[in-house]
Amino acid sequence: MSAAARPVLVVAEQLDAAADMVVDQLNQRDVPVMRFDVAEFPQHLTLRGTHLPEESGWTGIIDDGRRTARLEEVRAVYWRRPARPLIADSVPEPYATWAQNQADAAILNLLAALPGVPWLNNPHADRVASHKPQQLVAATRYGLTVPRSVITNDPDAARSFAKDVAGPLICKPVLGGRLDVGGERRLMVATHRVDPADFDESIRATAHYFQEDIPKAYEVRLVAVGGQVFGGKLITTSEAAGTDWRTDYDHIEYDTVDVPGDVATAVRRFLTHYGIALGSFDFAVTPAGQWVFFENNPCGTWSWVENRTGLPIAAAHAEYLMGDTA
Template identity: 30%
Template sequence: MSPPHVLVLTRDNDPHADRVRHLLAGRGARTTVFDNRDYLTRAHVELAYTARGLARRLLHTESGTLDLDSLTALWWRRPMPPEAHPAITDPSVAAYTAQESVNLITDLWEHLPCRALPARESVVRRAAHKPSQLMLAAELGFEIPETLIATQADALWDFHNRHDGHIIAKPMGTPWVESLAGGHTVIRKCDFVSARDLAYAEALRFCPVIVQQYVPKRLELRVTVVGRRVFAAEIHSQSSNRSQVDWRRYDFGVTPYGVHRLPDEVARRCLAMTDRLGLAFGAFDLVLTPDGRYVFLEINPNGQWLWIEELTGLPISEAVCDLLLEGA
């Protein structure tokens, strides 16, 4: 019998994929790594159909040819989108060929007859929508922050006044802004809405924004669901001024991390939410308030975990490996 074969879709320099690939190799599984960006430049896809249907699906790369129907699992990690071939110099033609490549590659990975982690790409993208997440979380019994999503200055002012100014803003989806002119990237995190921000409230009409009531924190939690396993880590973000509003402003020398004993009811809600979203993996951000309430902030359907594993010892990579090999 052939060994399990996992296709990992990710970009260069992905330590999460490297860790799991090492574990898979230790269990005798084969792995192939591919980045969608290399399609047309360093790789080619061959799809053939007879009068009765599909005949073959092949991926030709510099290292050889892969029969895509022989795969036992597909891990949609963090691939880049396909790019136009560098020989194409006309920008409009380059954009057209890149989009046609996206159309093919996206559909190709959607229909392979093997396990997909965290899910098919279309499911992952749909699960990342924050407005739908909030509605589903509340339906499942999570407490959520009072939230406003709007493009009107008056609505923002009213929300700010009702909460005595204790509100934060967060991106709707994309957490960075790339400046084409300046050649630099600005990362957006959660921040308090200041009086200076309110002076520019009319600019909301150009782009939607999420604002939420600030939730007081005893701890912040990163809860990683892998299949039916739940790994909860506590982040003592209030120990550092830098990480108090958003723990992603890391201050490892001051901010303790540890394993958290998540109440069974909260763990069940996390599992129910990944089930409803169609995910086999999800990284939840929760807040434990000073008075002991667990508040849902969001779920990242393809979130990072390696730093949590290294700081707490939680065997998340092993669980991902287990899931990729399950049923193979």
């Protein structure tokens, strides 16, 4: 089979704007695509993989009843936050949870075993790359400026850090995600400013991640795809948005910004360090023009950056998945 006829697997929930945009770009380039959600497996998706001692990899099929892709012909995989497998209601607990874990591991690990197949991104690498404390170490190693930070459950350590910073502080989650507060309500724990005068024994309840509050001329959502970097500029016009722009989208103005060469080089080295090719990086740019790295979400949202700025991020995804860029 010619390289042009080999399919790209897009593994995502059905309602995902980023996946839609990448599929559209692949379609424009006449690249075959098989899109599915892991939630379809095993009830509505058939997986058959075979490995024989004399073969170098796995062979077989993925079939959703409408389309079929051969494992040995897969060109690339775009893994974009799929849901977990859904097990039939007829399977009781604890077997249902066991079956779900089996299905989850089978489909991911079998695809990950396909030799020479590029990913955006392999979730195994994503899990390591998403660890915020280690990100600061890697960012510093590759030349990025980072905020002074402390992670602690010790009120005295928090007070000492505040004294050393001698300026405004913020608190943010060590681990992303939302709180389930009942029903369909989910609460985002946002970055927020804190007053050291309020530090008390409640800090011992869990780990707290404190950082110096970086003064911002504007913020940047930098999306890196392979060797390409795109700078989406966010100018916040309210205190809430200036602290965490996710809390007040009505007070954000959008633009593009050129990424300095040293920052782009550091970002590429950062991605190589983790063995990933895609990342959504958050930076602040100070009034003096210094770029300060906050964190990278390996599977962060970027469709809104393209929609607001016109940056060709989906096209960069398609080019990478086609093997047209490294």
